[in-house]
Amino acid sequence: MSTPAKFIQIRRDLHQIPEPGFQEFKTQQYLLNYISTLPQERLEVNVWRTGILVKVKGSRPTRTLGFRCDMDALAIAEDTSYPFRSTHPGYMHACGHDVHMTIGLGVLTHFAEHAVDDDLLFIFQPAEEGPGGALPMLASVEFQAWRPDLIFALHIAPEYPVGTIATCPGILFANTSELFIDLVGKGGHAAFPHRTHDMVIAQAHLVTQLQSIISRNIDPLDAGVITIGKIEAGTRQNIIAERARLEGTIRTLSMESMAKIKSRIEAVVKGIEVGFECKAEIDYGANYCQVFNDEALTTDFMNWLQETGTANLVVCREQMTGEDFGYFLAEIPGFMFWLGVDTPYGLHHAKIEPSEDAIGVALNTMTQYLTKLATR
Numbered sequence: 001m002s003t004p005a006k007f008i009q010i011r012r013d014l015h016q017i018p019e020p021g022f023q024e025f026k027t028q029q030y031l032l033n034y035i036s037t038l039p040q041e042r043l044e045v046n047v048w049r050t051g052i053l054v055k056v057k058g059s060r061p062t063r064t065l066g067f068r069c070d071m072d073a074l075a076i077a078e079d080t081s082y083p084f085r086s087t088h089p090g091y092m093h094a095c096g097h098d099v100h101m102t103i104g105l106g107v108l109t110h111f112a113e114h115a116v117d118d119d120l121l122f123i124f125q126p127a128e129e130g131p132g133g134a135l136p137m138l139a140s141v142e143f144q145a146w147r148p149d150l151i152f153a154l155h156i157a158p159e160y161p162v163g164t165i166a167t168c169p170g171i172l173f174a175n176t177s178e179l180f181i182d183l184v185g186k187g188g189h190a191a192f193p194h195r196t197h198d199m200v201i202a203q204a205h206l207v208t209q210l211q212s213i214i215s216r217n218i219d220p221l222d223a224g225v226i227t228i229g230k231i232e233a234g235t236r237q238n239i240i241a242e243r244a245r246l247e248g249t250i251r252t253l254s255m256e257s258m259a260k261i262k263s264r265i266e267a268v269v270k271g272i273e274v275g276f277e278c279k280a281e282i283d284y285g286a287n288y289c290q291v292f293n294d295e296a297l298t299t300d301f302m303n304w305l306q307e308t309g310t311a312n313l314v315v316c317r318e319q320m321t322g323e324d325f326g327y328f329l330a331e332i333p334g335f336m337f338w339l340g341v342d343t344p345y346g347l348h349h350a351k352i353e354p355s356e357d358a359i360g361v362a363l364n365t366m367t368q369y370l371t372k373l374a375t376r
């Protein structure tokens with residue numbers, strides 16, 4: 001199914017206004033403006049911080065089906081070939097949340113115009129990239145008042161062709177923890193290293209030693225990742241750095257490995273303190289629990305995809321990506337799936353250009369599948 005021009009325009013509009021977690025003010029207003037143009041007879045709208053909840057009342061409801069889309073963007077300077085590039089310097093929708101929100105609006109549009117038996121809840125959730133909007137939204141009075149009985153979400157997948165949906169029952173995304181480490185030593189003149197405690201050297205050793213935790217302390221059959229995505233140290237080429245900061249993320253498939261990695265990080269950091277005569281502070285930032293797809297619901301969805309041929313199903317393996325949608329799935333049965341968007345650049349890349357044809361595939365899939373679930 002081709003993507004209606006209206007939704008291509010919406011995706012492009014949203015792409016131009018990327019905002020970080022809990023600062024999605026323009027995005028929220030854009031979504032609210034659009035929602036106000038829909039037939040209002042069966043809609044109820046509420047806001048939670050920078051997020052939005054839209055209930056579509058069913059004609060004879062016995063349950064509520066939820067569809068969640070994330071709203072925030074990343075601190076990346078866009079480098080696409082788009083004429084509709086980000087108008088917010090240093091921020092970009094590089095993880096597809098512009099596509100996710102467009103799909104959410106498209107499916108909502110369908111159900112605002114076509115009644116089904118059950119209630120539907122459209123959840124536009126802020127701060128997925130961090131610090132995590134799912135957990136506080138889940139606990140909010142607004143969400144609990146309309147709490148769904150089942151919940152679904154999708155995520156764009158650059159590596160799959162358009163028309164592909166990939167998922168599996170059980171674990172789909174990993175447990176995550178952010179990681180921030182600050183080192184403070186003694187700076188000084190570049191010519192007198194013996195009078196200083198150089199935090200560039202300490203930082204370099206620490207980055208390397210952290211990687212040995214994965215290779216030496218974690219069961220190779222129980223995957224783990226430590227990625228240091230950002231390092232900062234020093235002020236000038238001929239000044240020995242007094243401070244250094246490492247920013248990264250930890251990923252595991254089991255909570256045992258997460259605990260093990262954290263305890264090993266703490267031991268390695270203590271060693272750096274002694275070895276390089278410095279003080280260190282560790283902060284684990286936001287932690288997300290794994291995305292665990294409900295076995296029966298996911299199997300039903302996969303069978304339905306194959307029977308109807310609505311999309312090409314790939315039964316995929318789990319990946320080390322994180323998603324705070326895992327918190328919804330820890331409380332409410334449901335599943336998440338990957339949506340093929342066929343682009344050579346991966347998630348979180350400044351050149352990622354997801355195919356807009358995938359929006360039509362998702363609109364078709366989600367409107368048909370939710371109709372099946374919500375109709376008796």
Ligand SMILES: CC(=O)N[C@@H](CCC[C@H](N)C(=O)O)C(=O)O
Nearest residue numbers: 129130176177178249321322323
């Ligand atoms: C799908 C995706 O890319 N999600 C993010 C979630 C980030 C979690 C947190 N801020 C962290 O970095 O640990 C991901 O990076 O996987």
